[in-house]
Amino acid sequence: MKTQVGIIGAGPAGLILAQLLHLQGIDSVILERKSRDNIEGTVKAGILEQTTIDILREMGVGDRMDREGHFHNGNYFQFNGQRSHIDLKKYSGGKQVVVYPQHEVIIDLVNARYENGKDIIFDVQDVTLHDLNTKQPKIRYRKNGLDEELVCDFIAGCDGYHGPSRHAIPDKLRKEHVHFYQFGWLGILSDSKPAADELIYANHDQGFALLSTRTPILQRHYLQVDPFDDIANWSDDRIWTELTERTKTNDGWQVPDGPINTKGIFQMRSFVCETMQFGRLFIAGDAAHTVPPTGAKGLNLAATDVKVMARGISEFYQNGSTDILDRYSDICLRRVWGAERFSYFMTRLLHTNPNYDSFERGVQLSELDYYTSSEAGLTMIAENYVGLPIQWEQAGNVKNLIK
Template sequence: MRSQVGIIGAGPAGLLLSHLLYLQGIESIILESRSREEIEGTIRAGVLEQGTVNLLKATGVGERLMKEGHVHRGIELQFKGKRHRIDLHELSGGKEITVYAQHEVIKDLVAARLQAGAKIFFDVSDVSLYDIETSTPKIQFRHGDELQELTCDFIAGCDGFHGPSRKAIPADVRSEKQKIYPFGWLGILAKTAPVNPELIYTHHERGFALLSTRSPEIQRHYIQVDPKDDIANWSDDRIWTELHARVDMADGWILQDGPIIQKNIVSMRSFVCETMQYGRLFLAGDAAHIVPPTGAKGLNLAAADIQVLARGINEFYQSGKEELLNRYSEICVRRVWKAQRFSYWMTTMLHRNFDHSPFNAGIQLAELDYVISSKSASTSLAENYVGLPMEW
């Protein structure tokens, strides 16, 4: 089997890359270990930066996003029993964010690729990469009972943190950095009406909480918990009691309860593989970097990677130039570290670290107070939250 580009992973990064390459007349084949039903049905939150929304609209996959996405022009920070609005739109020069779940983005991209006749192999296994230092890298994989081989000019590793792509880069040349946070998020999907027009980020002595919108009928909320806790320890009543304790207001505002239809606990980490390219292999998205969800950067970083990679591959086929491809890691990693900085800042400012002293807790509150009282600090938050400009 032969293709110009072999893409491992049918998440947002892999699908978007295949879509952008198709628009430039470049063929690709996608290999995905899960079924179509699984990738489209795995519910994950999504806060899309202005640049990501613009990209999806400009490339013809934004129609449902514009109909069903929720445009937010601000966020609210809640601490010491009061809420303070950060006007993202005004502070960023007119930009905004759109709440549109990641699995909905995946549905749109899968539909567009299949309509265009793309080759997507679902339910593959035993994926391995070799000859990645040559001009004809290869991917071996099993589909059904048949062992197959895909030869290509380039391989895009878009297969997430646990996929085989990053591990194909020799360990002695991989530069990896990681931080594990002592925080976990217990996330719920609840059948209630929207609780607020914009996201509410809450700092509380009992721990962080986030209230967000999913649809007119279903909302997504989070509370900070021990990442090693068992979800079985959290009854619906306990979850609502804890949410009320953290977000209800003295002025009478009370969070609306409702049936919980999904709940789970996820741990939080920051991870960067600075070696995002090796030979003809290019890593993108979660295969190269993980950010804590507090800064809402995961999918957006993947989209930024893909824009650089798609342009670099197109330049190669149009003119034979490899300058942009050779600078792929340099360009992307610079943006990745800025997103890591912002996500780390948001996470450490808003979460309660129970190992901290009262002095550390005072510093957190002072940081929050500075953000809401200083226009320059609010502007910095807004600029990062809506998405920094692409730097080539």
């Protein structure tokens, strides 16, 4: 089988790329190791920044997001029992974010794919990449017990952190950075009323808490915990007790509780693979970088990665230019490192560090006071939270900052 672009992975990155390419008349084949039910049914967080909102609308897949998504003009930072509003729209020049879960984005994109008359090859196994330094790279895989081969002009590795694409880049050429946090998040889905009209980020002596929302009756909340703790140690009563304590305000407000449907603990890390291209292979999304969820950047970085990739591939087919493709890593990394910085900043600012002495804790609280009361501080948070723009011009020496 032959195609112009072979896409490994039917997550947000792969599906958005396929739709962008389709609108330019470029053919693609998507390979996915999971089933359709699995990718559409796995509930994940989803705060879409303005750039991602615009991309989905431009592709013609934003109608349901516009109808059912919860558009937020701001969020809340809370510390010392007091809550401050961050007016994202005011301090970012009119931009917004929308709470619209990732699996809903995937459902919309899968439907668009089939409406375009295209297919997705689900349940593939043993995916390997070959001949990446040639003009006809190949993807080999197994489907229904049979060996198959896909011959492409380009391969897009959108297969996540554990996928084969990044590892197909030779070790001696692959430049990676990883940082593990001592914080873990315990996340729950609960049948309860919304805590507020917008997200609440709470810093408390006992640890960070985040109150999010999904629907009028289903909420997503998080607690800072030891990443190696056992979820069996956290009864529903203990979870609600901690959430209540960490998010209550001095005026007596308390978070609405309810039955917990799911709960789990995960460790947080920051990861960047600066080698986002090798031969005719280009990697995107979690295959190239991961961020702690504090900054709400994961899906959004995936969307802008493939926006750059699609433009580069389109220019190649239109006029033979490889300018964007040659600079793909540089263009993407400028935004990636910006998002990594902001996510690191938010994590450090909002989480309680058990190793801090009283002086360091005082400095942290002073920082929270500054960023929630200073025009400069509010602008910095707003501009980064709603998403920095793609900078198409030469990225300068950003990548050279990391030696």
